[in-house]
Amino acid sequence: MKGKIVLLVLMATFMLTSCYTKQSAISQLENYSYELRDNAQYYDARDWQNAIDDFKTIRKRIAKHERDYTPEEKRYIGELEGQCAKYMATGAKQRLVNGVRNIGNELKGIIEGIRGAFSF
Numbered sequence: 001m002k003g004k005i006v007l008l009v010l011m012a013t014f015m016l017t018s019c020y021t022k023q024s025a026i027s028q029l030e031n032y033s034y035e036l037r038d039n040a041q042y043y044d045a046r047d048w049q050n051a052i053d054d055f056k057t058i059r060k061r062i063a064k065h066e067r068d069y070t071p072e073e074k075r076y077i078g079e080l081e082g083q084c085a086k087y088m089a090t091g092a093k094q095r096l097v098n099g100v101r102n103i104g105n106e107l108k109g110i111i112e113g114i115r116g117a118f119s120f
Contacts, residue, residue: 022068025061026077032058033083040091048092055084 032054043051062077069077 022065025058025065026073026080028058028061029077029080029084033080033087036084036087036091040087041094043091051088 036051040051059081
């Protein structure tokens, strides 16, 4: 009887651990999408490389449980991945726009400085 109870406890633990791992991969993707939403516009080249590596790592974790996800979970995963792609594109675009704006302001300052140097 004790052997059966121990076996049942072990099976329950395995099932909970498996479920947690499956859910933790989705949670990581959720958290990652929030990170991108809030901070992607401030990323530099190194941050972007890390972001890509992080996304690959999360995708590998999700892929390990691909057969275990319900259709609803798979839809949600796809939605989160779409959000990540959107935030990556938006963040990269914003970074580029800010860079161009900064260069434009710098050029404007240079021109004004040159004009000022030749004014008598």
